[in-house]
Amino acid sequence: MTLLDDAQRERFRQDGLLVLPGFYDPQRDVLSIQRGIHGIIGKLITREGLPIAHSVFSAETFDAGYQPLIAHDRRLGGEVYDAVKQIPAFMRLVADERNERLVHELRGTDLPGLAAGGYGIRIDNPSEERFRADWHQEYPAQLRSLDGVVFWSPLVPVDHDLGPVRFCPGSHRDGPVRVHLRDPANPVKTGAYALTLENRDARVARYPQVAPLCRPGDLILVDFLTLHASGVNHALRSRWSMQFRYFNFHEPTGVRIGWRGSYAAGVDFSTLHPELVAE
Ligand SMILES: O=C(O)CCC(=O)C(=O)O
Ligand SMILES: [Fe+2]
Numbered sequence: 437m438t439l440l441d442d443a444q445r446e447r448f449r450q451d452g453l454l455v456l457p458g459f460y461d462p463q464r465d466v467l468s469i470q471r472g473i474h475g476i477i478g479k480l481i482t483r484e485g486l487p488i489a490h491s492v493f494s495a496e497t498f499d500a501g502y503q504p505l506i507a508h509d510r511r512l513g514g515e516v517y518d519a520v521k522q523i524p525a526f527m528r529l530v531a532d533e534r535n536e537r538l539v540h541e542l543r544g545t546d547l548p549g550l551a552a553g554g555y556g557i558r559i560d561n562p563s564e565e566r567f568r569a570d571w572h573q574e575y576p577a578q579l580r581s582l583d584g585v586v587f588w589s590p591l592v593p594v595d596h597d598l599g600p601v602r603f604c605p606g607s608h609r610d611g612p613v614r615v616h617l618r619d620p621a622n623p624v625k626t627g628a629y630a631l632t633l634e635n636r637d638a639r640v641a642r643y644p645q646v647a648p649l650c651r652p653g654d655l656i657l658v659d660f661l662t663l664h665a666s667g668v669n670h671a672l673r674s675r676w677s678m679q680f681r682y683f684n685f686h687e688p689t690g691v692r693i694g695w696r697g698s699y700a701a702g703v704d705f706s707t708l709h710p711e712l713v714a715e
Pocket of ligand 1: 558560569574586588601664665666667677679
């Protein structure tokens with residue numbers, strides 16, 4: 437039994453993007469993660485002695501209290517961000533055997549890697565620019581190997597207002613794109629967030645764009661070379677989503693760089709790939 441059929445594998449090859457509705461089970465795979473987040477938010481509300489109502493857990497309202505918490509002190513949002521990736525149920529999903537099988541079916545590799553430090557839970561807050569990902573390819577931000585797949589799965593239903601991630605299907609086929617190391621329009625952005633595609637607007641305009649709406653349990657697979665960008669969150673709630681990255685130990689560029697990581701691994705991307713840095 438395979439997880440994907442031929443048409444799905446072909447679509448991923450063509451588009452560098454594949455949406456798998458209901459790939460995970462919201463009850464079995466996602467609920468304990470939401471429960472963990474709810475518990476962590478509650479701990480911080482209590483620790484800070486804040487008069488914020490913290491309702492009993494439900495899958496729909498697991499993040500209740502988070503908006504008033506960060507309105508009180510935005511740094512508490514950073515604590516939540518660092519904490520939630522340490523929820524065991526999240527780590528189980530990150531390393532789930534089904535993920536490895538998907539990489540095997542999509543890439544034919546018998547040696548998939550799971551990028552260390554390449555997993556986390558994004559919290560895209562309403563009207564916040566600093567951590568919004570501008571148009572990018574995953575490779576410079578993560579490295580490991582040129583052949584890689586981002587796994588992206590929402591923890592809340594993502595409608596248009598919440599700013600779904602935007603993708604350029606087919607853009608991966610044009611290969612790695614050179615990047616500027618700074619974003620002059622956004623000096624607050626640092627590290628991987630500051631990388632800016634060379635001739636960004638003209639390049640992005642070459643491709644169609646899609647921004648799939650999705651719900652907990654859905655999985656979006658993205659080639660490491662597919663152009664994508666965070667949407668803008670115009671809602672009142674944060675957009676909570678999980679991401680992790682698999683790569684291919686056999687891919688020659690990955691072998692050459694010793695499967696090293698990028699910013700999150702403390703590596704200066706430009707020393708490993710000077711040819712991908714634009715002046
Ligand atoms: O969720 C987002 O806004 C961006 C996600 C992204 O760039 C990724 O998962 O690689
Ligand atoms: Fe990305």
